[in-house]
Amino acid sequence: MNPRIALVLKLAALVGLIVFPSFGSSFYTEMVAKMLILGIFAMSLDLLVGFTGLVSLGHAAYFGIAAYTVALLTPKYDPANFWIALPAAVLAAAAAAFVIGLFVLRTKGIYFIMVTLAFAQMVYFIFHDTALGGGSDGIYVNFKPDATIAGWQPFNLDEPLQLYYFVVAALVAVFVFLTLVLRSPFGKVLVGIRSNEHRMQSLGYATFRYKLAAFTLAGGLAGVAGFLYAVLFGFVTPEYLSWHQSGNVLMMVILGGMGNLAGAVIGAFAFIGLQEMFADWTKHWQLLMGGVIVAAVLFMPGGLSALPGRVLKKLNQESKHG
Amino acid sequence: MDFTIFLIQILNSLQYGLLLFLVASGLTLVFGIMGIINLAHGSFYMIGAYLAFALTSLTGNLMLAIVLGLPLAFIFGALLEWLLFAHLYKRDHLEQVLLTYGLILIFEELRSLAIGDDVHGVNIPALFSASIPLSDTLSYPVYRLLISAVCIALAVGLWWLMQRTRLGMMIRAGSHDRDMVQALGIDINLLYRTVFALGVALAALAGMLAAPISSVYPGMGGSVLIISFVIVVIGGIGSVWGALIAALLIGFADTFGKVLVPEFAGLAVYLVMAIVLLWRPEGILKKG
């Protein structure tokens, strides 16, 4: 797509997000906030899957660790300090990604997929089996973090509307941040690793370090999403780091088209949109979701963001034939 | 720990490890030979367990249920390969992950539609329901010994199949060199279909055997799948014997983990994996 058109579309989408609460009910505003948070989550995974070529099937671990960090930092009858909770959540997620990365990045291909899944499951059991985070029942975040500094409150996350705009701002910030990272020398190295890691090594790149940095960064950004998710819903359960969550976010990345940051967000919207729609129809909505996933893999290589291009191509071909 | 309890734990470890081997052997064969990562493999275990429940309810006997269920599972596997997996060989791992992830959702919901979401028990056949007394208060159920015996028999059978039969020769050749297999005039599609169906049947059998011990419940496939992944990773992708060693290792780690550090029992398995990964990133028995 022409970069100028793409930019216009992105700005239009942003305007749409900004005015949305004036039209949608609070129910839909919360749903869109959820989609945006999962969009951040999907972008963080896309850095690995789409740009570095690392198919991680355990990305929910970092999302969940950040969510639990907020929950554990929130006192029972008081809000946590926002300026501590957010950095702590992101750092905890990034630190976990760094340590797990040291192990999983020693492997490649199918091994990598399985080992990322296994380590995420290990983290899942830490929260599921021990009393640390309320066990399998989960834990409440009774108060949303408070951003007051020296008596001044720049924003109030207790206000649903302000929380919504905070999520929008976070999405924009993560999008811009990743765009900058990807055009930097570091980002170019990641894309080179995806294309041909062996050649990168023979050109003098110690690829392990770059992959570890990408893995840690992606973990930290997943942590941003996990933080927001815990704040939005006020509740954290081990399901946040279950492997279904990892599978779902991978699906969002694929639906949107790998290696495309905006696509990851579109994928999150599409996935949650379908999920809500199917859940409206039937208790057994996962059956439909599974069907969509299977069909998407079989019939739709390139994801949703490749769809306009493919439709155009098809139309072109038909007009040529006709 | 008293010796009798220790003995019981050893027997339990063996039984659990051998059962896991049944699931993991099919998984590792499918990885090794066809290069496919199959997240839905755990579902075959779940399907086996529910087949055992449904057929036992119908026929009144687990043994009969297994005799009926095994061919069903094999046919189901062959059909699935023909319908879906045969289209995945040329796809990349990511697409395989997604498609098989979608399958899990479908299988779970179909299970929910057909049987519901309740937990069901399956009776141990009267013939094997006894226990062997080990001390005044402790005894060991015959059925668990039976599981171990069946699994050992199957492991030996698998060894015989791989080493002594034409099919095994083709499987071993296939995992080394696809072109050579085709050059030998072997029908590779048939070979793949057979191996896949065999893997499904083994996983389903594991589910059937485990049904009376663990009862049948929603989501039982997921945990088995991930443990099987760990086994395949530890054993080395494609190596059946690596899977056997790893499965026993995990059987012991998990069983003794539960006894010795109950708080962190779920972690023992993953700690073993982490250590093996540090020691040998490509598994104990790496396939060339």
Add this chain to the structure above:
Amino acid sequence: MAEADLQIRGTASAAPAAQGDVLLVADKLTRRFGGLAANQDVCLSLERGMLHALLGPNGAGKSTCINMLSGDLPPSEGRILLRGQDVTRLSAAQRSKIGIGRSYQRTNIFPGFTVLENCRLAAQSRNPRPWKIFTDALGLTDTLERARAAIVEAGLAGREQRIAGTMSHGEQRQLEIAMVLATDAEVLLLDEPLAGMGSEESAQMVELLKRLKQNRAILLVEHDMDAVFAVADTITVMVNGVVLESGPPEQIRNSADVQTAYLGDGHV
């Protein structure tokens, strides 16, 4: 750690200091796969301004040798010295950093990237600050210039924006070399750069090799005898993993042993 230091210093002093232009030395390199020795006690030396060709029938161990020199394969025994320093234990990436560059027998490029981006990535590996995450990679003018110079030197001028994977085989082989040049390598290990090339492309490549060797040391693995005898200053012939003979082209041309080895193998 102290021991390792001593060892490096030890080898440095033991290296032939008088020959200042010897860049890379392979000292009794041996590589075994199982019981089979793919390379046995192979010795080579590469000098600046010289092209050293490695000849031998298929399976003679040429690729194994080049893989050991580049760091793609660890040797079972023996040492590799760069400017007198022991580099045997360094990874491929570390060796690239200190000036050993290689091209591959099977074209090994970034097929989806432009020619410029292929070379820019190569040149960027020399950037002292590759970790800056907020600078525009395309704004590193130094890196860009190096990439462009390498493209021109390898004879690909005007094709900067072509997608590498869509170019002809010969152009891709040139790109391989351009990428090595962009890393500022002083030692070039070239694995069959002429493989699959037409006669015109081959002639161009030979000219390129002549130009390149002027201020670098080159190891050339090649099957094309005409090309080898046209550019090589030294030729080493390997058979069954061992060095059969090594010397100037004239000596190799007239060697009875080499004749037998090649004729015996059906080659001429």
